[in-house]
Amino acid sequence: MEQKNLVPKRRFKEFQNASAWEQRAVSELADRYDNFRIPITASNRVAGSTPYYGANGIQDYVEGFTHDGEFILVAEDGANDLQNYPVHYVNGKVWVNNHAHVLQAKSEIADNKFLMNAMKYMNIEPYLVGGGRSKLNADVMMKISFRVPELAEQKLIGSFFASLDHLITLHQRKLEKMKALKSAYLSEMFPAEGERVPKRRFAGFTQAWEQRKLGEMMEVTSVKRIHQSDWTDEGVRFLRARDIVCASKGEEPTDYLYISQEKYDEYSRISGKVKVGDLLVTGVGTIGVPLLVTQEEPLYFKDGNIIWFKNEKKLDGNFFYYSFIGESIQKYIRDVAGIGTVGTYTIDSGKKTPIQIPSYEEQEKIGNFFKQLDHLITLHQRKLKKLQNIKKAYLNEMFV
Known part of the structure; x- marks a missing residue:
């Protein structure tokens, strides 16, 4: 029974007979680069193309960078969601303020993408201190331990979830695009204040509303x-x-x-x-x-x-x-x-x-147009929800 708890329910075929996962502390798996973090107040930020990260993700885009490479950013304090703790994978130039810890996997033993998912979906609450603004202290974070497989399996798991995240992001963007399109049409297919005709109309309708x-x-x-x-x-x-x-x-x-x-x-x-x-x-x-x-x-x-x-x-x-x-x-x-x-x-x-x-005929055309648009938005929402549920299920089955 003990051995069953040392391997996940679902495993890639080539690792089904591999050794059991081992308990490792974050300090064994990653190095911390908090000392390069620099906070910038909103009034002092210079607009640029570098993502400026805080506890809950990107806050702004600025010039310059504090870190360049492949890192994991873990909320130190000010996290919005303790159930889905803010942990982000970044690869490239980023600017990080003092509300997120910066970790980098030790390449000979750990994979950044695997560690990001392992830390993001573990129960982090027992390690937090403080009241309304919960804090994850650096020393405490580095002592957190969980089970990990050998590096080759970590990389395969990390790559799998990176592909799934990419697919989820694409669907999120499609959904946001559809919602933005609906908002634009609402402003153009109904008359603006003080007007009697809309900017955009179906062919054949010219009469004032x-x-x-x-x-x-x-x-x-x-x-x-x-x-x-x-x-x-x-x-x-x-x-x-x-x-x-x-x-x-x-x-x-x-x-x-x-x-x-x-x-x-x-x-x-x-x-x-x-x-x-x-x-x-x-x-x-x-x-x-x-x-x-x-x-x-x-x-x-x-x-x-x-x-x-x-x-x-x-x-x-x-x-x-x-x-x-x-x-x-x-x-x-x-x-x-x-x-x-x-x-x-x-x-x-x-x-x-x-x-x-407008006329009842034009009303019907407008109403049906937006009804179909909402139908498409609902389909995208369902697809996105399904992907998110698939990811959740895989996380439960592919981690110990």
Whole structure:
């Protein structure tokens, strides 16, 4: 049993019968080059092409460098994430401030890429000292030990994860590019403030857009209040503002809420039923976040926290949704929310919300265009998440 713990679950074929991994301290595997670190205040930095590293990665780009070569940077203090401790592999010229330790693998016994992954995903918390600003002391770091294989296997593992990281980075860049493209289109395919036509249009549409207030076009309201004692573990979905915020981020809430079918039927006879094409918008917390109703399944929501726009096909649902996340309406919401500690978007503000609308045909084209763009973004997000999960699984199986 002891021997099984000295080798990983998954191993490259050529090393399946190799010797067990050995316990080694960081001091045996790497040299430390903290003495070359130099912090630069933001006001004294000279813009350049050299990455300027702190505890959590690149902070800026500057002229000059403190280190040139292949190194591992380990957060000394100020780390943002203790579960995924900030450890970075660098190769080339970098400038490092005094918030990151600088290690370099001893080439005859260790591989930098392997060590980076081994240190990044080990449990570093027991070695940290301090309160709100946890610190990894140099002497403590050099005494940290973990199991390592022979150098040839380290290099193969390090190279494998470097290739996987490269693939993940490519997908991250694709995702960021798609999101930037969406942002650019939102600014160009809806009229700017004071304008009546957008910069970019589908062919065949030339007519000026019409300025309206949503309260003139549809009922803007809420629902009869549901008390906490009426919440259940199953039944009709009950939405809070934070559930809408979660949905806008592509996330799942950790605590779904429901109300009984009987309570839903009773209250819906008073307030009406949410229908496909309606828009629910957060009025508290993170305000102005819209949710387009796209399914027939019944749902209810928390009054006062969510504003209900009863669209009834006055506007194309997708166009309505993307209008709401555009800068014009979001700016209006920021302006009317107030400057206190807790901004609110109310039913009255909802009624006065200005919107610019083209013909229904143009609305459909715009709404469908952004819907397809969001579909592509979601696909990229899923691919990225899948790769990240694959890496996590391999890390668990390929390290002891």
